Amino acid sequence: MSWLLVLPLLVPLGTAALTFLLRRARAVVWTTSVGGAAALLACGVVLLVTVWSAGVVAVQLGDWPAPFGITLVADRLSAIMVVIVGITGLCVAVYAVVDVDADRQRLGFHTLFHVLLTGICGAFLTGDLFNLYVWFEVMLIASFGLLVLGGERSQIDGAVKYVAINLVSTVTFLIAVGLLYGITGTLNLADLHLRVREVADPGLLSAVAVLFMIAFGIKAAVFPLFFWLPASYHTPPVAVAAIFAALLTKVGVYALIRVFTLIFTQDVGYTHTLLLVVAALTMVTGVLGAAAQSDIRRILSFHIVSQIGYMVLGLALFTPLGLIGAVFYLVHHIIVKANLFLIGGLVRRTGGSFELARLGGLYSERPWLAILFLIPALSLAGFPPLSGFWAKLLLIKASLEVEHYLIAAVALVVGLLTVYSMTKIWIAAFWKPRPAGPGVPIAAPSRRDLTVLAVPVVAMASVTVIIGVWAEPFVEIATLAAADLLDPAAYVSAVLGGGS
Amino acid sequence: VAPVLALVVGLLFGAAVYLMLSRNLVRYLLGLVLISSAANLLIFCAGGLTRAVPAIVPPGLAAPAEPVANALPQALILTAIVISFGLLAFALVLAYRAYEDLGTVDTDRMRAAEPPLHESADDVVPRSEAERAAA
Numbered sequence: 001m002s003w004l005l006v007l008p009l010l011v012p013l014g015t016a017a018l019t020f021l022l023r024r025a026r027a028v029v030w031t032t033s034v035g036g037a038a039a040l041l042a043c044g045v046v047l048l049v050t051v052w053s054a055g056v057v058a059v060q061l062g063d064w065p066a067p068f069g070i071t072l073v074a075d076r077l078s079a080i081m082v083v084i085v086g087i088t089g090l091c092v093a094v095y096a097v098v099d100v101d102a103d104r105q106r107l108g109f110h111t112l113f114h115v116l117l118t119g120i121c122g123a124f125l126t127g128d129l130f131n132l133y134v135w136f137e138v139m140l141i142a143s144f145g146l147l148v149l150g151g152e153r154s155q156i157d158g159a160v161k162y163v164a165i166n167l168v169s170t171v172t173f174l175i176a177v178g179l180l181y182g183i184t185g186t187l188n189l190a191d192l193h194l195r196v197r198e199v200a201d202p203g204l205l206s207a208v209a210v211l212f213m214i215a216f217g218i219k220a221a222v223f224p225l226f227f228w229l230p231a232s233y234h235t236p237p238v239a240v241a242a243i244f245a246a247l248l249t250k251v252g253v254y255a256l257i258r259v260f261t262l263i264f265t266q267d268v269g270y271t272h273t274l275l276l277v278v279a280a281l282t283m284v285t286g287v288l289g290a291a292a293q294s295d296i297r298r299i300l301s302f303h304i305v306s307q308i309g310y311m312v313l314g315l316a317l318f319t320p321l322g323l324i325g326a327v328f329y330l331v332h333h334i335i336v337k338a339n340l341f342l343i344g345g346l347v348r349r350t351g352g353s354f355e356l357a358r359l360g361g362l363y364s365e366r367p368w369l370a371i372l373f374l375i376p377a378l379s380l381a382g383f384p385p386l387s388g389f390w391a392k393l394l395l396i397k398a399s400l401e402v403e404h405y406l407i408a409a410v411a412l413v414v415g416l417l418t419v420y421s422m423t424k425i426w427i428a429a430f431w432k433p434r435p436a437g438p439g440v441p442i443a444a445p446s447r448r449d450l451t452v453l454a455v456p457v458v459a460m461a462s463v464t465v466i467i468g469v470w471a472e473p474f475v476e477i478a479t480l481a482a483a484d485l486l487d488p489a490a491y492v493s494a495v496l497g498g499g500s
Numbered sequence: 501v502a503p504v505l506a507l508v509v510g511l512l513f514g515a516a517v518y519l520m521l522s523r524n525l526v527r528y529l530l531g532l533v534l535i536s537s538a539a540n541l542l543i544f545c546a547g548g549l550t551r552a553v554p555a556i557v558p559p560g561l562a563a564p565a566e567p568v569a570n571a572l573p574q575a576l577i578l579t580a581i582v583i584s585f586g587l588l589a590f591a592l593v594l595a596y597r598a599y600e601d602l603g604t605v606d607t608d609r610m611r612a613a614e615p616p617l618h619e620s621a622d623d624v625v626p627r628s629e630a631e632r633a634a635a
Contacts, residue, residue, distance in 0.1 A: 130576055130579070133580075134579065134583070137583045137586075137587070140587070141586060141587065141590065144590055144594075148594065148597075151597070151601075153601050153602060153612045154612045154613040155613075156594070156597055156598050156601050156602065156612070157598070157602060157610045157611070157612035157613040157614075158613040159594055159598075160525065160594060160595070160598050160607065160610060161607070161610075161613075163590070163591055163594055164525075164528060164591075164607075167532055167587060167591065168520070170584075170587070171532075171535050171536060171539050174539045174543070174580055175539050175542055177543075177576075178539065178542050178543035178546045178547075178573075178576070179542070179546055181543070181546060181547060181572075181573070181576070182545075182546025182547060182548070183546075231613060231614070232613065234613070235613050293615070294615070295615065298615070
């Protein structure tokens with residue numbers, strides 16, 4: 001049982017070590033990298049199946065009993081997230097074989113990539129707040145490396161902004177952890193769930209809660225803390241941008257969900273109302289920011305911000321349906337957003353640019369690429385029968401249920417504006433004729449390269465369609481995950497009672 | 501001791517935030533050093549300050565004989581120091597590289613990754629000229 005929880009950390013870490021040792025042998029390295037990602041996906045699936053039948057699984061590392069030792073724990077949400085990390089990790093690893101240039105691969109792209117996956121899985125599986133901090137740092141330092149790898153001017157520029165703001169988040173998180181330890185005397189998440197109920201001064205807890213909200217809010221890129229994201233995500237290679245876009249902000253959202261369902265529920269009227277306002281502003285500013293952009297990657301970056309608002313909205317409503325919507329949205333969004341970035345890379349390879357003004361005519365040249373773009377684009381905007389439709393439907397229904405008509409209206413309007421951005425890319429890159437004039441002519445990619453690049457895109461598009469057409473089992477998974485979140489009794493007893 | 505340390509922590513935070521608000525990347529980094537120390541001291545204070553002996557169990561006993569200091573905050577701080585050391589080293593190298601590549605430590609003038617400015621906007625034209633001169 002304990003191996004199940006440790007393997008999603010050991011597999012990517014081992015792969016990272018192997019790829020570092022083998023970095024001179026190019027073919028061996030990428031095979032190892034793709035194999036490692038596939039193994040991680042397999043571990044995630046086994047973990048999900050186990051958690052499905054056996055309930056919450058917890059393990060105490062080094063056999064120190066629960067609130068003192070290091071706890072790894074997987075409930076349904078964690079297990080789902082590990083599976084999704086596996087899927088995106090595998091797809092991006094395959095894409096990166098062609099997309100990331102030989103120099104970057106030799107200098108350690110694969111190593112940093114798998115360290116990043118280790119950090120992300122660690123953050124999803126840890127049952128201890130300080131450990132979460134450490135996993136965040138593992139993730140952060142790997143993302144720094146990936147962001148600057150290659151050392152182009154724009155990368156350095158983007159990295160300065162990314163690093164500067166994320167270090168503020170790190171310090172804020174550390175301060176919040178220190179203060180919470182001072183108040184409650186524990187850092188184990190399950191133990192905290194019990195101890196915060198004994199705290200005499202709830203005002204103090206709310207203050208610490210807001211510190212956590214800021215720390216995780218910077219990671220999740222919510223309004224008004226998102227400025228690092230559109231300043232940096234378009235600078236690294238597409239494969240790097242895709243894995244960042246899919247997973248990094250979502251770790252922030254996961255941490256918000258975990259902390260604000262398990263620990264800080266003492267003053268829902270204050271903290272979750274604040275989250276609701278933040279969610280609305282995040283949706284609106286993100287989508288408006290995207291409307292002003294003309295680079296595909298920057299449009300998509302702003303849309304990450306806007307979509308994060310939906311997930312935070314589900315958490316802020318704090319109803320069963322709201323949380324179901326948030327979990328469903330997390331799963332849907334990770335797949336769709338990674339896919340859109342990967343397609344952006346294909347557009348760059350076949351059309352020669354990320355700039356909408358310089359693109360055109362791709363529909364007549366490569367109709368298959370246009371179809372592949374339409375699937376995630378329409379899903380992002382919420383067209384039935386794709387995954388985004390169900391995600392938005394759940395959240396809007398949840399808002400109407402508790403009579404938050406304004407937020408439901410905001411969610412609908414933002415969906416409409418998302419259609420605007422996606423149409424903009426569609427018209428400029430695919431529909432209008434290719435502009436004449438001094439474009440940047442690039443060598444047409446070879447058939448083999450295009451196939452390798454298209455395989456992960458097709459795989460992710462199929463996942464989107466499957467989630468959309470057979471939504472019921474996925475909604476059921478999200479329902480059970482949300483039930484775990486709203487009633488953490490099983491989580492607490494798995495960690496504290498009989499878990500060792 | 502606790503109120504004095506609390507004051508020191510507050511002072512460090514104030515100075516650090518002031519430095520970090522600067523557009524100069526070097527000042528930001530100095531602020532980062534200060535704020536990391538402030539956070540570590542804060543954990544130390546929040547963990548409870550006691551004049552107790554180290555948590556070492558004497559030979560032959562199952563538990564220490566007298567009250568011992570809480571070792572956990574110290575462990576947390578040690579971890580945090582190591583992590584912040586690594587991050588700071590990276591940030592320093594990055595700042596130096598940014599100075600080399602972009603020719604400035606003023607974050608407002610780092611625009612290599614931003615879309616080109618509109619030439620018509622009054623406040624930005626002199627800056628883009630200065631950038632051209634620098635390049």
